[in-house]
Amino acid sequence: TGVVRNPVGTHPGIRIWGTLEARVQGVELVVLGGLNEGTWPEAPAPDPWMNRAMRKAAGLLLPERRIGLAAHDFQQAIGAARVVLTRAVRDDEAPTLPARWLNRLTNLLEGMSDEGRSALRAARARGAGWLDLAERLDAVPEAERLAPAPRPSPCPPLDARPKRLSVTAMTRLVRDPYAIYARHVLELSPLAPLHQTPDAPLRGSSMHAIMERFVREAPAGETLAAARVRLLETAREVFEAEAPWPAARILWMAKLARIAEPFLRDEVERQSRAHPFKQEVKGTLTFPEVDFTLSAKADRIDRDESGALYIYDYKTGQIPGKNERKLIDRQLPLEALMARAGAFEGIPPSVVVETAYIGIGAKPVFERSPVTEEDIDETRRDLLELIGKYRIRSRGYTSRRLVRNVRWEGDYDHLARFGEWDHATPPTPVEVGP
Incomplete structure (x- = not known):
């Protein structure tokens, strides 16, 4: 020093x-x-x-x-x-x-006489003058003072509003409509980081690739011990190709090794009911009554001997809770709606009996939800109602409408000037465009 x-x-x-x-x-x-x-x-x-x-x-x-x-x-x-x-x-x-x-x-x-108290008051009064000068140094003149930005809720013309969204974007439309406005109306996309890091999205895409390859290459009659070896070897090859960070690869391999056995036990249960039919399969479904097309890319769809379907979604992050799945995150119900209509490539219209989240993050989770025809009909009604609301010009795309928690960060929070307003601030619908 x-x-x-x-x-x-x-x-x-x-x-x-x-x-x-x-x-x-x-x-x-x-x-x-x-x-x-x-x-x-x-x-x-x-x-x-x-x-x-x-x-x-x-x-x-x-x-x-x-x-x-x-x-x-x-x-x-x-x-x-x-x-x-x-x-x-x-x-x-x-x-x-x-x-x-x-x-x-x-x-x-x-505690002294009146003279002492008067001297103290006089000293504080002299100090107050200096404090006032210090505050005025940083004070913004009234004429130059800017009011905080309102909570945005832009209302673009109907013909500028998106007529095609993915099932994951539908969740965003409920949670943060302003993100849909910025992405699909203004066509603003977040910039990729200048230096890629081993972040959660990269790990998620790598884990999806591992699961797809592991399920696709499964031989008949494989034991649990052999499946574990093959799973970890597949993961090692994928991580080496996708993540050029040795420390990250070691950490990710350790996390996968920790959940490998319970994941494989659940996999045996899954394949005892139905066999893998399609993976990473794309689909689209059009709703002429609202002039809207729904798209999706399902992680995995299994089919049993009767032709009924089981739809699975891999999750490396937090799995949405029951209420969140009912009100906000409708990804799997929407995929079930599409599968029933035969909207996925190579899959005819079929009965869907179950959807489930397969947790492949820090903890192995197999969150199953039975599906009925009434459930799918309700999902369809809710979807048409939601799209219909945004076919009204006065309906705005409110920023951070139903975020998971106040610490949740969206890609467009800075554009919405979040921080100058908070979640208690009412939205300000404003018509934009012609």
Whole structure:
């Protein structure tokens, strides 16, 4: 360590000193700053090697000696002809406590005669003038002051609104409609990071590739032990191709190895009911009554001997809860609707009996939901109702309408000026465009 000097000189009439320099020099006006407990005086530093008794036995000075020295420095400095006593009433984390000798001084003046109390009030009044000047330095003139941005809810023309969305975008339409407006109306896409990192989306896409290949290459009559070896070998090859970070590959392999056995046991149960039929299969379904097309890419669809379908979605992140699946995240019900209509490539109209999330993240999860014809009919009605609402010009695309929690970050929060408004702020629908 060393002393760093600022080459730019200060005002010739101003000197910034520590207590050491102030002991041996004098001036007409002294400004004593940092008069808070923990700053002046500093809190005694903890000693991990010797306690107070050991220091005393060794003939070393006690920590309180520094407090006494700080009190002496304060006593010397306050004896100047003119003195300004200052402190910050709050730091970055919490309110502060005034220094003990500042407390002692104010208590003494308040407990004296009327003359002492008058002197204290006069000192505070003089200080208030300086505080006012400091506040005005950073104050924005009223004429230049900008009001906080409102919570956006743009209402574009009907012909500019999207007529085709994916099932995952439908979740976004419920959760954060403004993101749909920015992405599909304004055609603004988030920029890829300048330097790719081993983040959650990359791990998710890699895990999907592992699952697709593992299921596709499964031989007949494979034992659990052999399946585990093949799963980890497949993962190793995919990670080496997709993630050029050795540390990330080791971490991801360890996570997969931890859930491999319960995942494979669940896989045996899945394939006892139905066999894998299609993976990463695309589909589209058009609804002429609202002039809208729904698209999807299903992770996996199994089919049993009767021709009934089981739709699975792999999740490396958090699996939506029951209420969230019913109100917000309708991905699997929408895929069931499409499968019943024969909207997926190579799959005729079929009965869907079950949808499920397969958790392949930190914990192995197999979240199953039975499907009935009434469920699919309800999903269709809800979809048409939702699309119909956005076929009204006065319906705006509100920012962060139903986010999972307040810490959830969207790709377009900065564009929506989130932070100048919060979730208690009512949206402001505004017609945009011709």
